[in-house]
Amino acid sequence: MFKNLYQTNSSSNFINFKNHHKNISIVQEPRVELYVPRKCSASNRIIKAKDHASVQINIVNVDEEGRAIPGDFTTYALSGYVRSRGEADDSLNRLAQRDGLLKNVWSYSR
Template identity: 65%
Template sequence: RIIKATDHASAQISVGNVDENGRYTGENKTYALCGFVRAMGESDDCMNRLTQRDGYLKGVWTGSR
């Protein structure tokens, strides 16, 4: 869903990449959540699915529940 300029409920979250020592590498992945998703109360589920897909989380969400 495209986030419009008038969507003041949207949020943009950047997750930093870290190395094996836990140090920030200077790279990050940005996620944008539109106000509609946030209003439905689905933000946490969306972030879990997206970050798991990108390899930041493991074993948090499965589609076969």
């Protein structure tokens, strides 16, 4: 397998790397951030990397017959601050009603 890349001397285990560099192609890919910060859907605060109380919830979208559409979902991110104040349920209902997932569940006058 490596006979095309390396020239070997049959009397020893020496490998000649003279032509090895011709077969290598350098591919430079763009740099990608390892951490992409999220924002809380309820309060628009940035969710920090150390906020271990935060959650991200994906709600699947359905068609007219009630079947899940694969790969199509609505995402909500809730920070630990919103959850610790007990506002996560109310915020999720408000956001889902705003996006048309729920009807007549949340009202500001309550």
